[in-house]
Amino acid sequence: MRYLLVIILALSASAFAQTDEQRAAIADRIKSFSNVCVAGQDCGGAAAAAAAVVTLPGEAKYAVCAACHGTDGGGGIGPMLAGREADYIVGRLTAYRANETVGAQSALMWGQAAALTDDDIQDLAEYVTSF
Ligand code: HEC
Structure with missing residues (x-):
């Protein structure tokens, strides 16, 4: 029983651990829904400028x-x-x-x-x- 708990914990921990690649893939998948910025990602620059809505002064x-x-x-x-x-x-x-x-x-x-x-x-x- 105790081992089962350890295994469950280990599995859930690995489910939440993400590599940079995985994070980038997730950001890529959801970026069409909104302007998402994931920690560790370069969120400024050209991408942000392209996403900005053009408004009249x-x-x-x-x-x-x-x-x-x-x-x-x-x-x-x-x-x-x-x-x-x-x-x-x-x-x-x-x-x-x-x-x-x-x-x-x-x-x-x-x-x-x-x-x-x-x-x-x-x-x-x-x-x-x-x-
Ligand atoms: C407190 C309410 C109020 C605010 C805030 C306000 N207005 Fe007015 N505005 C009026 C009223 C009342 C008139 C009609 C004045 C008159 O009898 O000459 C008017 C008239 C005007 C007119 C002329 C309309 C016409 O048919 O000739 C313009 C243009 C105008 N306002 C633009 C603006 C702009 C731009 C702003 C923001 C910077 C602004 N108003 C803010 C109440 C307001």
Whole structure:
């Protein structure tokens, strides 16, 4: 009985012991499901860059706008932005940044646009036209 236990332990231990080759084979098998990085593997460099999703710079800047204009620009507290031309968005944001009154609720946009740079406005306009 005691021997049986030893054998079972020895077998299960060997089942968990993996060589680098085995680890690499496992990583290779599951890499199509997600971006997996196994200990001991080179996880940076070209592979990581290839896996990175291409995003527009305006996407992160739009996060704060989404609260009022919707994640897809569908509108909410603020008007719908989806379907607008980039020039239109740039014009409006530039006006709000200068504290100009566009509509009845422009005051809500003044604070939003105050700290935007020209590049931010361009990036945001590009992102909004991608909806
Ligand atoms: C607190 C809510 C709120 C947030 C946050 C907000 N907006 Fe607005 N936005 C509004 C409202 C309300 C208006 C309408 C203002 C008016 O009456 O002129 C507006 C108007 C606009 C317009 C003009 C729309 C049109 O139809 O003419 C643009 C463009 C715009 N916002 C872009 C943005 C961007 C880009 C951000 C993020 C940097 C942002 N907004 C953040 C509420 C918000």
